[in-house]
Amino acid sequence: MIRLTLLTIIFLVSLLAVFSAPTYHLWLLSIAVAEYAWVFVTIALVLLMAGFVSSGSYQLAGTLLGISAIALFLSPVYRACKLARELPVAMDKALGEHTSKKNSPPFSLWTMLTGFQQKAIPCSTISYRPDTLQSSRMDFYPAQATGLRPCVIVIHGGSWSSGDNKQLPELNTYLSQLGYHVASVNYRLAPAFRNPVPVEDVYAAIDYLRANAEDLQVDTSNFVLLGRSAGAQIALLAAYRQPFPGLKGVIDFYGPADMVWGYSAPANPWVMDSRKVLETYLGGSYKAVPDNYAASSPLEFVNSHSVPTLIIHGKNDVLVAYEHSIRLNNKLAANGIKHFFLSLPWATHGFDYNLNGPGGQLSTYAIKRFLQNVTE
Incomplete structure (x- = not known):
């Protein structure tokens, strides 16, 4: 029994x-x-x-x-395993690339059991503004390659009111090993600070990287933004609202792309009170401040000049609806923007916590291929 x-x-x-x-x-x-x-x-x-x-x-x-x-x-x-067989060809078709570089398979059972082979890479903590506030700091992972190198700017999640740049450092280390600088940034949090303050913080971090590019060996013609969840909304908005010189692409991990629609279709309250989260970040309900919702929706800023985009989302996401990425994918397609949508049928929010798992391996492969395409 x-x-x-x-x-x-x-x-x-x-x-x-x-x-x-x-x-x-x-x-x-x-x-x-x-x-x-x-x-x-x-x-x-x-x-x-x-x-x-x-x-x-x-x-x-x-x-x-x-x-x-x-x-x-x-x-x-x-x-x-099934998706891994189709992914290389699908990415080639979407991104217009038939890379000559040798890439590891998108998914490996052995890697799932043993993990990626990574060496420890020390990062340095830098203040990108002239103050000592935690929100003004970034962790900089230097590329493990010589010369000027592309830089991936990572923006953490946390419902805009929590979290920090220490989240999920394994991907930062992995990208550093591949030869990319990684700047994992903090930003000012709600409710004390609301949209577009976090976006302005990202621009400030980029300004710092530009001003110190020679010392840090950053190639200022090759920036890519990467955000998770709330950080993905910030990354997408920073990329689409005011594209800056040298921005080559943006990577969106399960981010809310349509804040207006998102408010109208809240998450299961037993999982998260998503309307309260949005109201805290935007200063009220949609009825009270509708312009704030439109102004914080990355989808509203997509046009024919938007940068290449990689969307990664699981269909079982219970915090940020999968529909956000469907809507963004359709808007990018309608405007002829080079992009790829990695849809993971089994995955939920935060699946990339484990880089060695099925979703973690496939998303890491997609990021690697996307970076190869847009920065080299």
């Missing part, structure tokens, strides 16, 4: 691999379920093996539940 109970729990957890999480804490668990599938498969296998050394009236029921759970846990891996 204990085995059946545990396998029932494991089966219920495995449903998060295919269905959207209904609560905040289950959303956190769903990231682990999809991106650390092998851990849950191992647990299920151990419980299944226990059935072969004992007998009981519930043995068959438990075994069927365990097998079903393993199949569900492995579904993101299977989907990632």
